[in-house]
Amino acid sequence: MKTRKITLAAMLLFVAAFTACKKDNDDPIKEGIERAELTFTEVEGYAHGDHFHDLADMAGATPIVVKFNNKGAAISGGHMHIEAEAIYKIELKAWDYTGKEVQNDFIANKATADQYKAFMVGGNFILNTATTDESGAIFQPRETTYGDGTAVSGSGGIGTTGIVSYFTVGHSNEGPTKEVSFILRKLNAGVKANITRNDWNRTDYATVFGGEDVLKLNLEVHAEEGHVH
Incomplete structure (x- = not known):
């Protein structure tokens, strides 16, 4: 026995x-994220309301790479000097503890992507939708395809996640350094469909959009007028 x-x-x-x-x-x-990067690259285009038009790569643009540890703290490039009126393409990369890149796992297909959304929280930004001269901030997640090659669906940007996004601080937000957090959140079922383009900077995002943060990457942004070297 x-x-x-x-x-x-x-x-x-x-x-x-x-x-x-x-x-x-x-x-x-x-098993979580061991490290992550955000790459900011200036692009062509113009702001309109809560989104951008005519986005295109800019020849000769120098990427700014910010590297983060597993706590979301910036270990390189975390204090950024950027041009206030410029538009930047933001590309997320993340690695798990096996060394595998996992950022595209969040958008492997529509069913997976429906669970995730990126936010850019903090900074007390004046949003572009609150201005009359298109001089405010915009953060627009903007993937065009899922990992399986199908087109991203959903009107008003609902289907997008934020593995690729576009960001401008805007002339109205020039001035002192702003502390911001790039957040990728895993959402409860059905929540993503309620998130609009204007919700990206909500300080109460965690209360309103139920779920849990997968990534919270903290950095400082100093927006300046004119060309930034």
């Missing part, structure tokens, strides 16, 4: 270990 009990216990441990390993392999995000 004692031998049978030991054998049964060993079998249960094996099954539990196998199940845990299988779950980890199926969900590479589960």
Whole structure:
């Protein structure tokens, strides 16, 4: 009887270990993010309300790379000097503890992407929708395809996530350094459909849009007038 009990216990441990390993392999995000980067690259285009028009790569633009540790603290490039009226393409990269890039796992397909949304919180920005001269801030998640190659769906940017996004501080927000956080949030079922383009800077995002933060990357932005070297 004692031998049978030991054998049964060993079998249960094996099954539990196998199940845990299988779950980890199926969900590479589960173990968390070891490090991340945000790359800001100036692009052509112009602001209109809560979004941009005619976005295009700019020849000769020098990317600004901000690197973060597993706590979301910037370890390189975390105090940024950018041109207030310029538009920047923001590209997220993230690595799990196995060294695998995982940012595209968040938008692998529509069903997966429906669980995630990026926010840019903090800074007390004057939003572009609150100005009459298009001089405010805009943050626009703007992927065009999911990882499986299908087109991103949803009107008004609802289907977008923020692995690729575009950002301008705007002339109205020039001045002192602003502390901001790039946040990627895993949302409860059905929540993403309620998020509009104007919700990106809400300080109460965590209360209004139920879920949990997957990434919170903290940096400082100093917006200046004219060309920034």
